[in-house]
Amino acid sequence: MMDSQTDIGILAGTEIFRSLSGEILDEVRRAASRRRLARKEVLYHQGDAVRNFYVVVVGRLRATQTTEEGNQIALRYLGPGELVGYAALAGIPDYPGTVVAVEDTHLFAWSAGAMRELMGRHPQIALNAVAVLGTRYRETQARLREISTETVERRIAHALLRLARQAGRRTAQGTEICFPLSRQDIAELAGTTLHTVSRTLSGWEKDGIVLSAHRHVVVCLPEMLAAIREAAS
Amino acid sequence: MMDSQTDIGILAGTEIFRSLSGEILDEVRRAASRRRLARKEVLYHQGDAVRNFYVVVVGRLRATQTTEEGNQIALRYLGPGELVGYAALAGIPDYPGTVVAVEDTHLFAWSAGAMRELMGRHPQIALNAVAVLGTRYRETQARLREISTETVERRIAHALLRLARQAGRRTAQGTEICFPLSRQDIAELAGTTLHTVSRTLSGWEKDGIVLSAHRHVVVCLPEMLAAIREAAS
DNA sequence: CGATGAGTTGATCCGACTCAACCACGGTGG
DNA sequence: CCACCGTGGTTGAGTCGGATCAACTCATCG
Structure with missing residues (x-):
């Protein structure tokens, strides 16, 4: 009962x-x-x-x-x-x-x-x-x-923002996407290859926009991602 | 009444x-x-x-x-x-x-x-x-x-087949898409540019697969289009 | 008969895919 | 507990599909 x-x-x-x-x-x-x-x-x-x-x-x-x-x-x-x-x-x-x-x-x-x-x-x-x-x-x-008008970089940014909103958990470093997520998974969301995702995330990590460990992503500066998603780049 | x-x-x-x-x-x-x-x-x-x-x-x-x-x-x-x-x-x-x-x-x-x-x-x-x-x-x-996995040519073929099914009228030459349809319109359906559509249709017209006049398309060999849509090409 | 929108076609360029080699974890089993 | 191996990740070099830029022709319509 x-x-x-x-x-x-x-x-x-x-x-x-x-x-x-x-x-x-x-x-x-x-x-x-x-x-x-x-x-x-x-x-x-x-x-x-x-x-x-x-x-x-x-x-x-x-x-x-x-x-x-x-x-x-x-x-x-x-x-x-x-x-x-x-x-x-x-x-x-x-x-x-x-x-x-x-x-x-x-x-x-x-x-x-x-x-x-x-x-x-x-x-x-x-x-x-x-x-x-x-x-x-x-x-x-x-x-x-x-997917038919934007660049790959902007699509990846958007995909990460969506995931952070759907399944984000606030931590000290930023918003953590709280389920295992590989480069391949992100690529399948953004309509690209794991290679391009890997390069893009490496660049962002250098700029402090994201942090990533093994199948694990943290969005540190969502406002930067939003800018990438919208900007003429 | x-x-x-x-x-x-x-x-x-x-x-x-x-x-x-x-x-x-x-x-x-x-x-x-x-x-x-x-x-x-x-x-x-x-x-x-x-x-x-x-x-x-x-x-x-x-x-x-x-x-x-x-x-x-x-x-x-x-x-x-x-x-x-x-x-x-x-x-x-x-x-x-x-x-x-x-x-x-x-x-x-x-x-x-x-x-x-x-x-x-x-x-x-x-x-x-x-x-x-x-x-x-x-x-x-x-x-x-x-759109995220197929080539432009296959997408154009598929778009034309869909339009022919939705708005096709049988004629002597084949199935005519019975409303005005420019290259730009097809490009916006297939997620490409009017230039690529123009080149592609020119090629198909040479092979007798389609006929096209001013903002007007006739699909002559739908089975060839279906083959293009599916083939590894 | 201009004007305007639609279509063609060539030349060039670039973003992203492909191919390839290598590295780093981490889970599993001996 | 540690060696191993497979999955996941990184990075470089080369290539190419299709976009972009550009010039021109051809219908259609007011």
């Missing part, structure tokens, strides 16, 4: 189940199951038939898309409160990307059918879904514009 | 109002107003406060996004039955892009508030919105992957 209440509290804090009455939240909770993933474990693969919809409770996941040639880009990093597997909401038959845990993660899960039923019975859930998908769509459009 | 019936028929054929009962469609129709745009006329500008939501009845529009430096990319072309101004559904306060008519266009319009009310009262509309936004989100993710 205590657990039910904490679960409901968690659900109330997610983007898809916000602004719901306690009664509806309880109905949502009863339909949910749990899923745990260890670091590097895959939630689902690109092309798999869509079965489930998830919400992150704790941890962090990475959504990627791969071409036939094996070229990979990172679509998004997903943290607590965010929904995973939007395809289940939209009625898309196959998952368009692969989702993998970048740290140990705990999720709530619903079947695609249960979610669509919940949305049909409770319009507020559907409205929340519209808001989330609209926001993600807009963000992706902005990234599309960015 | 006759007009009401034809309007309801039109609404029933749109992506956002499909699968609704006649009664609900009539309610939707009563809340609608009309808007006409001449070629080159702007429906709304990037950054404008969101007031309305639209559905295309006849004609075609282009949605673009511009950077501070004036660099522009085309987000999407919108034809009959498609929704315009998704920001009004998602509760986004400012339009993220500019929408302009590429030919004379007729739309239905609703206020943002009316649409959100309709979605709240009729979950099927909200579910349709989720499906549309989910599909567009997925398409944009795919374009993001494409």
